[in-house]
Amino acid sequence: MTAPSNPAEFIDRLRAVNWSGSAHGRTRSRRLLMQEHLRRAAWWAQRFPSGKWPFPDLAEAVDPTVRADDTLVEEVEDLTAFASFVDGAAAVDALHWYALRAVPGVVLPDLPDPYEPLLVFFERGGGFTMISGYLDVDGSLVPRGDVADHLIETPVVDLDPTTLDEIDEA
Numbered sequence: 001m002t003a004p005s006n007p008a009e010f011i012d013r014l015r016a017v018n019w020s021g022s023a024h025g026r027t028r029s030r031r032l033l034m035q036e037h038l039r040r041a042a043w044w045a046q047r048f049p050s051g052k053w054p055f056p057d058l059a060e061a062v063d064p065t066v067r068a069d070d071t072l073v074e075e076v077e078d079l080t081a082f083a084s085f086v087d088g089a090a091a092v093d094a095l096h097w098y099a100l101r102a103v104p105g106v107v108l109p110d111l112p113d114p115y116e117p118l119l120v121f122f123e124r125g126g127g128f129t130m131i132s133g134y135l136d137v138d139g140s141l142v143p144r145g146d147v148a149d150h151l152i153e154t155p156v157v158d159l160d161p162t163t164l165d166e167i168d169e170a
Contacts, residue, residue, distance in 0.1 A: 003113035006102035007072050007095055013119055014076065014091060019083045023125020027138040029164040030121050032157035034128065034135055034142050035150075037117040042150035044114045054135070054144050055089065058114055059096035063106070068092075068099035080127075087127035090118060112155075120159050 004010040023030055038054055045053065048061035059066060067073075076095050080088035094115035100106060121128075125138070134141040143149070157167070 003116035004098050004101075004119070007068050007098045010095055010098040010115075010119065011072065011075060011079070013123065014079050017079070017122045017126060019080070019087075019126045021126055023138050026124045026164075026168050027140050028170070029157070029167045030124050030128075031137045031140045031142055032167065033117045033121040033124065033159070033164070034137050036156040036159070037114070037121065038142070038145070038150045039152050039156055040112050040114040040117060042147045042152075043111050045147045046151060047109055047111070053147055055086065055093060057093045057096060059093070059100040062100060062108070063103075066096070066100045066103055066106075068095045072099075083127040084129050086130050087122070091122070094118060117157075117159060120164070124164065 004013065041054065041056060041058065044058045045056045045061070048058060050056035050058065050061035068076075072095060073092055076091050077088055080091050083091075097115050101108070121137075128138075129136045130144070131141075133144050135144060136142075157164070
């Protein structure tokens with residue numbers, strides 16, 4: 001699966017997310033997906049500092065004039081209403097990112113899509129919570145750290161569904 005190229009594609013995929021804690025048996029892949037999201041977000045945040053971590057609004061950091069339409073923001077908020085506050089806020093940040101990507105002529109650095117791992121994470125079983133310096137992924141704690149902690153060259157995990165399934169079956 002490839003990253004969405006616009007807000008509509010993002011919302012279509014978000015609509016399919018089951019927020020009711022359906023991640024049973026997928027904790028390993030979801031933990032790695034969260035780490036990959038943090039890795040990618042760190043590279044973008046280093047390039048475009050936002051002052052927020054671990055879930056920076058990268059679209060605002062790149063171009064604060066580009067925001068998703070309010071009706072789309074409301075739809076994402078409705079879709080994530082039963083998720084944690086941080087899930088909803090991260091999903092809205094991703095929506096703004098895909099609005100930025102859809103602007104004709106926008107030129108972005110050659111860095112991997114920062115929100116694709118987070119979207120795949122959601123698709124594999126809903127959300128997460130934040131507690132005391134950690135992200136709680138189905139009871140498995142991922143250190144929040146800071147931007148520098150996540151500036152890792154090598155990808156943490158391949159986003160291919162077959163690869164992720166194999167990780168969970170191991």
